[in-house]
Amino acid sequence: MAQNLTREFLPATRKEMRARGWDFVDVVLVTGDAYIDHPSFGIALIGRLLEHHGYRVAILSQPRYDSTESFHVFGKPRLFWGITAGNLDSIVSNYTGNGRVREQDSYSKDGNPYFGSKKIKTERRRPDRAVTRYANLARAAYKNVPVVLGGLEASLRRFVHFDYQQNRLRGSALADAKADILVYGMGEKAVLEIARRISTGKSLNEIPGTCIRLSDREKNDFERKQPLVLPSWQEIREDKKKFLQAELILDKQARSSGKQIILQKQQGIWVAQYPPQPPLNSVELDKLYSLPFVRGVHPGSGRVPAWNMIRHSITIVRGCSGNCSFCAISRHQGPVVTSRSRESILAETRKVTGMADFKGTISDLGGPTANLYGVTCAKDSCRRHDCLYDHVCPHLRIDESVFVCLLKEVSAVPGVKHVYVSSGLRMELLLKTPKLLAELLNHHTPGVMKIAPEHTESHVLRLMHKQKPEVLPRFLEYCRKLTRKKGKKIIFNPYIISAHPGCTERDMKLLAQKMKKLGLTVKQLQDFTPTPGTLSTAMFVSGLDRDTLEPIFIPKGGGERRRQRKAMEEKKPFKHRKRPVK
Numbered sequence: 001m002a003q004n005l006t007r008e009f010l011p012a013t014r015k016e017m018r019a020r021g022w023d024f025v026d027v028v029l030v031t032g033d034a035y036i037d038h039p040s041f042g043i044a045l046i047g048r049l050l051e052h053h054g055y056r057v058a059i060l061s062q063p064r065y066d067s068t069e070s071f072h073v074f075g076k077p078r079l080f081w082g083i084t085a086g087n088l089d090s091i092v093s094n095y096t097g098n099g100r101v102r103e104q105d106s107y108s109k110d111g112n113p114y115f116g117s118k119k120i121k122t123e124r125r126r127p128d129r130a131v132t133r134y135a136n137l138a139r140a141a142y143k144n145v146p147v148v149l150g151g152l153e154a155s156l157r158r159f160v161h162f163d164y165q166q167n168r169l170r171g172s173a174l175a176d177a178k179a180d181i182l183v184y185g186m187g188e189k190a191v192l193e194i195a196r197r198i199s200t201g202k203s204l205n206e207i208p209g210t211c212i213r214l215s216d217r218e219k220n221d222f223e224r225k226q227p228l229v230l231p232s233w234q235e236i237r238e239d240k241k242k243f244l245q246a247e248l249i250l251d252k253q254a255r256s257s258g259k260q261i262i263l264q265k266q267q268g269i270w271v272a273q274y275p276p277q278p279p280l281n282s283v284e285l286d287k288l289y290s291l292p293f294v295r296g297v298h299p300g301s302g303r304v305p306a307w308n309m310i311r312h313s314i315t316i317v318r319g320c321s322g323n324c325s326f327c328a329i330s331r332h333q334g335p336v337v338t339s340r341s342r343e344s345i346l347a348e349t350r351k352v353t354g355m356a357d358f359k360g361t362i363s364d365l366g367g368p369t370a371n372l373y374g375v376t377c378a379k380d381s382c383r384r385h386d387c388l389y390d391h392v393c394p395h396l397r398i399d400e401s402v403f404v405c406l407l408k409e410v411s412a413v414p415g416v417k418h419v420y421v422s423s424g425l426r427m428e429l430l431l432k433t434p435k436l437l438a439e440l441l442n443h444h445t446p447g448v449m450k451i452a453p454e455h456t457e458s459h460v461l462r463l464m465h466k467q468k469p470e471v472l473p474r475f476l477e478y479c480r481k482l483t484r485k486k487g488k489k490i491i492f493n494p495y496i497i498s499a500h501p502g503c504t505e506r507d508m509k510l511l512a513q514k515m516k517k518l519g520l521t522v523k524q525l526q527d528f529t530p531t532p533g534t535l536s537t538a539m540f541v542s543g544l545d546r547d548t549l550e551p552i553f554i555p556k557g558g559g560e561r562r563r564q565r566k567a568m569e570e571k572k573p574f575k576h577r578k579r580p581v582k
């Protein structure tokens with residue numbers, strides 16, 4: 001099946017399809033983002049993978065959605081439509097955490113969220129709840145072509161979820177979109193199985209890593225499979241506590257890679273989730289990243305800000321077992337951490353150095369949590385996968401030399417002047433890897449180190465499922481001692497979330513005082529955003545504590561959020577007095 005592949009982009013116009021001598025395609029992949037052919041973009045990964053397995057794939061990027069016209073560009077797909085909202089949920093891309101329309105869109109041409117000029121604000125390039133909108137148009141364009149949903153929006157909206165733009169609960173996107181199947185999490189294995197089944201006329205049932213719709217009668221047939229039944233849409237509507245309970249079950253299942261089928265009654269139909277696909281192992285991940293990506297923006301999409309963020313960055317690890325309450329990674333990428341091999345990362349580094357606009361700086365060697373690179377677990381089958389909370393798990397095998405060697409080898413690639421790690425780093429883990437920390441501080445931090453304490457108050461940190469309050473001061477003291485010896489000055493850029501469930505204005509004031517005392521200036525303050533599929537959003541909706549199920553304070557409404565943000569507007573930072581060297 002594998003065949004030599006041209007290095008050009010996947011066809012994104014009828015003309016490009018024709019140029020390949022094709023009068024039909026097997027799969028049309030529809031995305032709410034501009035088409036960037038790079039492994040950091042889900043649609044490119046899925047597209048190149050399907051192409052690698054011999055399928056004809058075309059990309060329909062940011063189609064007009066006021067008619068089905070754009071959905072006829074490539075003709076009737078022979079096998080299926082693959083639909084995603086893009087790298088982010090369309091509501092996260094289209095609206096700020098305070099529900100205001102975003103006037104900047106990192107995943108669109110020139111950062112312009114509109115098809116027309118920003119001034120006249122015509123139609124936005126990406127519709128709200130794009131997955132459902134595109135699925136309905138695809139269905140209307142060609143009645144009986146299977147519709148496959150995938151990507152972050154579909155994945156995190158696969159069950160009853162909260163939509164902060166509408167400020168209400170919604171049923172599963174699979175039900176709304178009336179699609180044939182939904183791929184959740186990282187979709188490589190599931191989408192290949194779907195393509196194989198459709199091309200051989202087989203049913204789409206029982207594919208790991210997918211969700212399907214069931215009628216009441218079909219659901220009864222499932223009873224014998226002892227499924228796990230979540231609180232239904234109706235029950236959750238009547239009692240928000242049931243929403244938190246459902247989310248806690250899903251979190252537990254995601255962390256334990258549970259083998260049970262999960263069912264949930266929506267307004268009409270049932271959604272059935274099959275167990276997850278096993279994560280790609282290191283060899284499979286390497287193969288994926290060796291696919292012939294053009295590493296660029298499709299000419300039709302011009303300048304796209306998100307491209308600047310990742311053009312000279314390299315993803316070295318997938319998955320994260322930090323399980324922060326406000327993050328959806330364990331529900332999407334999964335809690336199992338997979339690291340790429342040095343050879344694969346060095347091969348990609350050489351590709352980056354070969355890019356015309358490369359000036360010598362690798363902007364990031366990262367992933368969800370960069371310093372989980374090379375970390376493994378001593379236990380065969382852990383069902384907790386909660387490796388950092390509330391302390392670093394003793395079964396975690398942390399060999400810091402793996403990442404240290406990689407940093408040195410990437411730095412030694414001809415043409416590389418600087419290698420930075422700008423992805424998230426966990427402080428409590430860094431304190432256990434002094435050689436790696438020293439290497440990062442001395443050679444791989446551009447003067448400013450990003451740290452993500454997110455908060456300082458213990459009860460808020462517990463609700464966030466983050467590190468203990470004493471970790472931050474210990475980390476800063478250790479780093480400052482280390483860099484002082486080297487005569488190097490490092491500025492720490494703390495990421496802080498305000499208005500998180502359980503956080504009061506007083507907590508933000510205490511946080512501001514502690515930041516001052518620690519000599520930190522907060523530039524990255526983010527108002528909590530109740531995005532789909534996180535336990536923080538479940539606390540936001542239910543008003544209950546994720547651990548005790550007791551009521552907690554929920555900062556809601558512009559006034560409270562503004563007051564919390566204001567509490568942070570600190571006066572001139574407190575100068576850290578140099579202790580006289582003894």
Ligand code: B12
Pocket residue numbers: 029039040041042043045046081082083084086087088089090092106107148149150151152155156183185186187188191306309310315326327328329332333367368526531532
């Ligand atoms: C790396 C990363 C970043 C990087 C780069 C992002 C990028 N690649 O564009 C940076 C640091 C720039 C970033 C920024 C932000 N990020 Co970020 N980021 C991530 C992270 C850790 C990994 C994303 C990634 O690299 N994915 C790699 C691609 C290949 O994966 P994928 O898109 O999921 O694609 C796979 C599947 O979805 C599926 N699939 C995809 N498309 C399709 C289509 C079909 C048909 C099928 C079948 C399957 C399928 O298969 C693909 C391959 O496995 C995710 C966490 C996660 N995803 O779990 C958070 C995440 C995406 N980020 C998030 C957020 C909120 C942000 C910010 C808004 C934060 C902020 N406030 O500034 C900004 C937004 C950027 C911007 N400026 O607008 C949230 C999004 C929440 C949501 N529900 O949308 C996430 C989920 C983390 C979280 N907090 O939960 N981010």
